[in-house]
Amino acid sequence: MKHDDNLAGEMQRRGVSRRAFLKFGSYVASLMALPPSAAEALAEGLAAARRQSVIWLSFQECTGCTESLTRSYAPTLENLIFDFISLDYHETLMAVSGEAAEKAREAAMAANRGKYIVVVDGSVPMKDGGVYATIGGRTNHQILEDTVKDAFAVVAVGTCAAFGGLPRANPNPTGAVPISTLVGGKPLINISGCPPIPEAMTGALAYVLSFGKLPELDHLGRPKAFFGETIHDRCYRRPFYERGEFADGFDDAGARQGFCLYKVGCKGPVTYNSCATMKWNGGVSFPIQSGHGCLGCSEPDFWDQGGFYRPLSTPLGAMGPALAGAALAGAALGVGAALSARSHQKSYLASAEKEKE
């Protein structure tokens, strides 16, 4: 891949107009809620940028994140982002395999030392020396350390990479850890979601490409533009929640009327993501619109929040045994206290009798 020309020149040769840059700039700016002036800066930045080398590493994951990105229904954005970046290594998407693939990764690293971006999907197993996931005989941990060493920034895509996700779910048999724990001080963006919204991935990448820095992040390292508000904050079913109108099941009268899904386990109130505003499949719909509560997929440990269908306000686990034990112990203590009072009373009465005599 040639990297010595800037994007504007390269795009021009391929018939992409300056207008397309501007359009893309304003699209990304509006996605990320940037001021209008940023659209032009974004476009300028992109035009002046070199094709960004991206190395995509897949560890303990299901490829859903790649599926989400490549099957995005925003073809202009997706196409453009793939025009703007040079995806030098991606196991699922690259034609070559085996040693040739590894060579491509090494070559890209050597040619773009300190400048390439590492995108990671999947978590890294650390238990037993990391043997639970290896590629070409090397553990995920070794590959990550090696690749990240000379990177400019790391983007952890999907909840597995960002927070450990499914592999890290209780009892975490492989000792899976999120990418953030393994990259030292490297600049890192978490794009969580299971899978993440494609526009959140491309938007964040476009921002880095144009401005050469990370967008504003929340305390979990996620771009505020996409993870600044909860699903509940922007949910179109919110008026039902406020009025106390809830679906009690998935096919009752409430569900048919589109009432709020809180009672059937919706985690929207504690889930930060853009589903309710950007939606999926090119803005067609999102889970709550299709009648299912939010699972909280963009939050840490969403697999272990007591069950997808358990309302948010209920205890996480079964309390029964603990409460039964407490009730027995309490009753026993009560009986004990009463017995001791009775014996006190008895001896008091006996001594009073004696005194009378």
Next chain:
Amino acid sequence: MELLAFARGQALTFSVAVFVLGVLWRLVGVLALPAWRDFSPPREGSAPNWLSAIRAIFRKMIPHRTFLKEGMFTTVNGYVFHFGLGVVVFLFVPHILFLRSLFGVSWPGLPNGVITGVGALTAGSLLVALAYRLTSPVLKLISRPNDYLSWLLTFLPVATGLAATAHVGPRYETMLALHILSVCAFLIWFPFGKLMHAFLFVLSRGATGIRFGHRGAQL
């Protein structure tokens, strides 16, 4: 999320267990005491014990004529926050879902706007109760740390619940966790402090009623 998981998990289980243990301990301890021994015959014409007990329980719900005027404000304020707490605790849908998970029964709730309004009124009323306690010379004199702690642990769940709905303070999930944790503190303290009056007031008023009735006095 971690704090919320802790609050919904270990903290809630532990505090509900302490609550159950403590309440049963005290209730069984009182109810299993030997029956009150009559050493003297009851005053002629005095009501049967059960009637004296019931009378006392209900009569005490409004102050005696003599104190009606001075007691009016504290009585009304007391009713406001007691009813307010009842409405907020038992008629807010997320709370009903919590109770349903424990007892398996549920009932209809009220719209959030009503709950928020009642919650704000309750918080205000609790603040007024505290202000009164701090300014009334008599009440101040007889107040103990137990009273202030019981007040605080009642006020905190109301305040944090309101803050969570109004999106003030930290992020919603943190506020929700703090709300649950404040309820945990309330539940743990409940059986051992003055909050236990929620159960014991019936017994203590009844016992007083019986004793007075026995002597022919009407409460």
